[in-house]
Amino acid sequence: METFRIDRIGGQGDGIAETPNGPVFASLTLPGETVRGRVSDGRLETAEIVAPSADRIAPVSPQYGDCGGCALQHWAAEPYLDWKREQVRLALARERVETEIEPTVAVPSGTRRRVALHARRGEDGRAILGFKARRSWRLVEVVACPVADPRIVQAIPALRRLADAFLEHPKSAPTLHVTWTLTGLDVDVTGVERRSGGGPSGDARSRAVAAAQAADLARLSLAGETLVMARQPKIAFGPATVALPAGGFLQAVPQAEDAMVSRAVAAVKGARKVADLFCGAGTFTFPLATVAPVIAADASKAGIDALKAGINTAKGMKAIAAEARDLFRRPLTPFDLKGCEAIVFDPPRAGAVEQTAQIAAAKAGVVVGVSCNPQTFARDARVLIDAGFRLERVTPVDQFLWSAHVELVGVFRR
Incomplete structure (x- = not known):
């Protein structure tokens, strides 16, 4: 058994103790804590907390410590949110980007409207979800x-x-x-074996x-193919x-979506025409159209079709022109x-280096x-800054509560 002092929390949410032999990673720990355990391959898997941090709080999940979803549930809100803000600062610093970083926008518990539940057959033969x-x-x-x-938990x-x-x-792993x-x-439902039969x-399918x-589901689909629909699932985007x-795709938490959308809309006020790139089904498009005409583009034809159909559901908006287009292979050009x-651009995790270069021009x-x-935001930000933009401010958003994941909104001005 060895004893360590946790120096900081790493980017994946693990505590890190710096030692002469290199870093030792310890899950579910906090900065300043003294922990004890056996090290294997640089990890302290079952850390005994010898001296807890004053910032340690009681977790509220019955699966805490085993479930991989809430790695930071034991951390008090203020230092936890400050840590997320610091992760954004570090990512920007790696690309030599300095800017004002606003306090992290917090979201309440019990608000995630989108979850992915894995299904397996238990040892007793019953279906389990988790x-x-x-x-x-x-x-x-x-x-x-x-x-x-x-309502999802219930x-x-x-x-x-259903999973059964x-x-x-x-071979199915739904x-x-x-x-x-x-x-x-x-x-x-995804992950259902299709190779046989x-x-x-x-x-x-009948079952x-x-x-x-x-269960009174609005809709059940298999990898995007509708099996049964009692009611069309609908979402409000602005008006x-x-x-x-x-x-x-849908943003996971409405409050996080509102925080991002409101900042985007405020930033573009006064513009006579706006582009919304990687627009999905219109998360930003419709709120932006309350300000100015919008051209919208996304690779998902289904998303674009839904966006076009949604135009007829609202009044008082400016014109919207939407196009299904792969912005990685065919980014929108200056023309x-x-x-x-x-x-406005909201790309997947990989960022949008090809499209960013066209935006810069x-x-x-x-x-x-x-x-x-x-990390990919910082890389794309560097492209815009080198083209003459200034990153005015960045707002971190804690969409995935108690995880190491952090989202953000950044506003650039030429």
Whole structure:
């Protein structure tokens, strides 16, 4: 047994003790704590807390310590949010970017409207639903989840019965992507074995449909293919109501979405035309259209189709022109962006280096970058700054509560 003092929290949420032999990583620890345990491959897997930090608080999840989803639930709110802000600062510093970093926007517990529940067959033969254990493929069965919308948690017994229908093939490892919408639960199932027999049997599909109806799901789909729909799942984006495509992307927490959207809208006010790139089904598009005409683009044809249909649900908006286009292979050029005085872009985790280069060459005076990855945001920010933009400010957003994940909104002005 060895004893260590935790110096800091690393980017993945583990405590780090700096030693003469290199860093030692310890899950579920905090800066300043004295911990004890056996080290294997640089990790202290089961750290005994000898002297706890004054910032340690009691966790609220019954799966805490086993579930891999809430690595920082034991940390008091203020230092936890400050740490997320510091992760953004460090990412920007690696690209030599300095700017004002606002305090991290917090979100309440019990607000996540989108979760991914993994399904497996337990040793007793019953279907279990849960999240992956820390650093493992093993499932931790969910009995309660303090971050998820309570309406999703209440549906877990019914979702477990639904999952059972998709476990007929031994190679199937279903994941239920569960979203709470204005019309009820929307569930898209992925990970079902398709190589033998083309997917679930007719009996399995019938059982899944029956379970979905018994659970009063708005819709059940299999990898985007609708199996049964009682009601069209709908989401409000600004003044519009949009029919969510099966398996479509949606921000996980409404309060986090509101924080990002409100900052983007405030930044582009006064622009006579706005571009919304990687627009999905219109998360930013419709709020932006209350300010100015918008051109919107995204690779998802289903998302663009939903956006176009949503245009007719709202009044008082400026014109919206939407296009399905792969912005990695065919980024919008300065010619395409002609007349756009402001540009909003919200790319996937990989960032958007090709599209950013085109934005830098365009004439827009304001650019708003929304990101779920501070590292790729910083890389893209460097491109804009080198082209003459100034990163005015960045706002971290704690969309995924108690995780190491941090999102952000950055405002650039030429």
